[in-house]
Amino acid sequence: MARVELKGLTKSFGPVKAVQAADIAFEDASFTTLLGPSGCGKTTILRMIAGLEQPTGGDILVGADRVNDVPIHKRNLGIVFQNYALFPHRTIGENIAFGLKYRKVPKSEMAAKVRNALDVVRLPGVEDRYPSQLSGGQQQRIALARAIVIEPDVLLLDEPLSALDANLRESMRVELKAIQHRIGVTSVFVTHDQSEALAMSDRIVVMSAGKVAQIGTPEEVYNRPANEFVADFLGASNIIEGRLQGRADGAVVLQVDAFGAVPVREDRAASVGSGPAAKLMIRAEKLLLTEGPAPEGRIAVKGVVEAVDYQGQLARYFVRVGERTYQAMNMIEGRPFAAGDEVTLSFSPADCAALPAGT
């Protein structure tokens, strides 16, 4: 178990800058997610920590040691790959014991350790089977067992749930987090799935085009995005141009054409800067549609429903107000609104965040 720190880590593939000067600290025993769209450099960072890619610049520290020049087989890391990568010609027992062989673990202890690892992933008694005899979810658990049995300093998870189907993914996500918590290994998890990242992480590193866009707890990156990219990537948002008007009793006041003056809580406007241009972010689920007037204390405008995307207990509405279309996610009570309905669109200023313009 160890703390991992990246200092100015950079990787270029020819003219392409895959990772640009990333400074990230992964605290001991924490679960950190590298989140971003494909090609944002998250996997490249993981592969550099693993030793599978050589950084172009910067340092990787595991504990107090700089490991840039340590070959992968001497780094003591556990890696779980998206496609499991279990050795097909070896039994489950041999797969899990593979790493133990190179750690001079006595034969007698080996069997016990393998059994213990299988218990941890809740698949006891499959030692003698071959990987292809197990289902995808089971194979991924074996891959996890193989990675943790060597008691690695760091556990690297490269989109380990993406190859599983939706239901399995959700239960594996809970289980994976529970196992990580129990053994307390520093974990780096790579995913492009924002709900996975929000559900599992202690901290999320949001990445965009090779750069770190924001680092924070799930709650922070969701409610207090540092810029438009983060706001947009995590969940559906309405981002509206406005002007910074001033500050008044713990709030930053944004002037927005459609809504007038919106006082945004100061802690949700930390990144906004000095303006004058700024942007207002309202999450789709915080925009409420009502037939009559809006509840007390909310900013309200009139609009027309343009389209409805029915999702069972939820509906996503596209509502036209003047020149703009807003996205709203509402629980369906009774009957959903239909396209063409005239509605009141409202939100509470407390649910808004302010973003710097031009990001």
Added chain:
Amino acid sequence: MRAWTLIRFYTVFVYIFMFAPIAVVLILAFNKAEFASFPMTGFSLRWFERLFNDPTIMRAFRTSLTLGLMVSAISTTLGVMASIALVRYEFRGKDLMTTFLISPVLVPETVMAVGLLIFLRYLHMPRSFGLLLLGHSILALPFVVLVVQARLVGIKREYEEAARSLGANPLQTFFSVTLPLLLPAVFAGALFAFTISFDNITATLFWRPSGMETVPTQIFGMLRNSISPEINALGFVMISVTAGVPLLAGGLARYFGRKNRARHPTRSLT
């Protein structure tokens, strides 16, 4: 329907045309008569007996076998190494190297043979068993590379990366993960190499030192004097080796594959 019947007849006819001469050799090897003739005058193994008691033929057979096994070992080793370099690593001149390795298949054998001969004469090296070994290995190498490369492309890099991350150094990774997964192709490549060497006559005629005969050059020499039924017997043995070894190997591979699959249902062997 009629068209299909015609095609079927035509196919059968083509196969007869191709295989009948071989069948003739195989059958006449057991003919009693001194001269090749149909119908056979009686069944006899005396040509085989004469064959196995002929020291020159047995010497040629031993030469061919030794040569074939050595060519197989050399070109398989080099071929696996080359394939790994070409598939797993990026380096300058990779495409050129691929073309270079495959070129012996494309260049007419005579041209290759003369070329190597002139080259070695230039270096003042006489024709020798070593030259023959070198030449045959060059001829067999492309086949090994093609077969091994094709399989290596299909072996996911993650297996090797997983092994490395678990503590295996590159050499341990190769022997514990890459090679076992590559084995069917290595085996096939080795068989190819052996057969190519064992069968070869054109290049061998150029490269062999005087006095050294392989089975094909021996047959070629014997044919210049007379068509002895002994040659039919020798032909029978050659066909048995060149067709029998791969068939046997294929059968064994399938047998072990089945045994493996019983425990391990979806994995295929090749």
